[in-house]
Amino acid sequence: MQAPAKSLYGPVAEDMILVEDLLESIKQVELAPLRRMLDHALQARGKRMRPGLVLLAGSFGDYNLNRLVPLGAAIELLHTASLVHDDVVDGAMSRRGRPTANAVFDNALTVLLGDFMFANAAEMVTRTGSLHVTRLFALALMKMTSGELDQDAAAFDVGKDIQAYLWRIGGKTAALFGNATEGGAALGGCDEATVEAFRTYGYSLGMAFQIVDDILDFTGDEELMGKPVGSDLLEGTITLPALLHMERYPRENAVKKYFQARRGRDERLQDAIEAIRTSEVLDVSMEMARDYVRRANEAIEPLPHNEAWQSMVELGEYVLNRKS
């Protein structure tokens, strides 16, 4: 979370405050326990990358903030709601160094908190005035939950391949990035080719984002990340570096041994982490992320090379270079 938002979002940076204000406004509910929970869930300010993408893509058409800001807020809210549920599902007690909602309240209330936030996001997206964009949003949510479900159902299952991994992160992460840019461009009334270009850009950027996330699980600073190295392995989530390692070193593989261990799994964790960190698979993974950023840039290459375009290209670099 280095790099101030201002420089990341170029010409739309100052309008991002409107997204903040709208997100702030949803905390104003009568029910005191709900208000406390919303306060907690919305306190952790992320980079707001998804709303940033909505505004940037929207600026290529009719830059109507009355429609773009609700979409940005809806997508951010949906993203936050899904994190709230993920933490319940994973039993995670902290995220980026802060206690999770399920750690502070209880699982039961936290499930309902997530539901309320989903509902609020759905209400918010209808404020765009576009049924088409509302529908895209619902479809993105379907892909997200399918991706999450697939990840959870496939935990510790080493039978899945890289194709399955890409499908899963496509749903879990890239669909919502794609929704942000496609939705922004569609709200702006851009022509079909431009909307399509932005969908590809957002989706590809999201793929790169998730791959880097999965790399950082091995290379990131524990303090900055707020979670121990190897958390994905610990939860049984088989990410790209692990898949590549098992594929490239099929014999006596330390990662496979870890996933398949029936007992003494904990003791094998460090071996698996070491095996991945000392091999070339993290570089290979980064090359794949870089390739997705290239595809993202290719998609928007035909569009006007204005200030917003420049920001979007820089966002790709930011995604590749982030350290937490």
Added chain:
Amino acid sequence: MQAPAKSLYGPVAEDMILVEDLLESIKQVELAPLRRMLDHALQARGKRMRPGLVLLAGSFGDYNLNRLVPLGAAIELLHTASLVHDDVVDGAMSRRGRPTANAVFDNALTVLLGDFMFANAAEMVTRTGSLHVTRLFALALMKMTSGELDQDAAAFDVGKDIQAYLWRIGGKTAALFGNATEGGAALGGCDEATVEAFRTYGYSLGMAFQIVDDILDFTGDEELMGKPVGSDLLEGTITLPALLHMERYPRENAVKKYFQARRGRDERLQDAIEAIRTSEVLDVSMEMARDYVRRANEAIEPLPHNEAWQSMVELGEYVLNRKS
């Protein structure tokens, strides 16, 4: 679940099969674990009262099944998704004699199953082609989750009054009934007064439905209900009969003693159930339910007394007389 659907929904009974077909179609997902879970969650066929109300109200306007059927399916799906999450939240292992999703799968996957169903419901409602109806749907979901949250947060808290109870069941149950009739009429293009009449009808019917539900928790047949008598008390949910009892018998009240017990609560449960069953509060509660049905009927009194209208009046009687 006596009374065949046929007679309940009069002129629209035969079209209800289209809602069934649409619900059936959403099980067709590629992901095998998700398909199994959807199969389980959608297997329990209820009375489909909410889709029935959509079609009945819609028949007062332009009876376009291409728009009404998706709304009916969306509302039923939303209702089912909320039950799936409620069972996780309450740790319920069976519902109406069948194991719950969280009993068969695990809590984590079941939270995600519910999310997928919410997403699917949102996608489904956009098929109505109406942003207005989609927005009403999102607002109903917000009320539902607020009501559930309030109920959960207020468990075992005897400080709440009947007004708070009515607010809570208004969100938890009546909002979606109101959404069914208001949405159906709005899709049918009915005039504003008719839409308003149907909103009041649906909301009031939903209030009666929930009050009867809360009465049945004391009087229902355990086998038909698939849960023990006094389940609400056991979960700390303070319903109308309990509230009336505490209000009318403030001294040495067995119900209050049960809720406030710091230890030996289980032994006080039977006393609390007995106190309620042997007092007049169940009759008083039923009188309140009857009053809501009267308000429902009053609201639609000015509308044409056609076959659909007749069915809606009969639905009120059905809600009051059901035994499970």
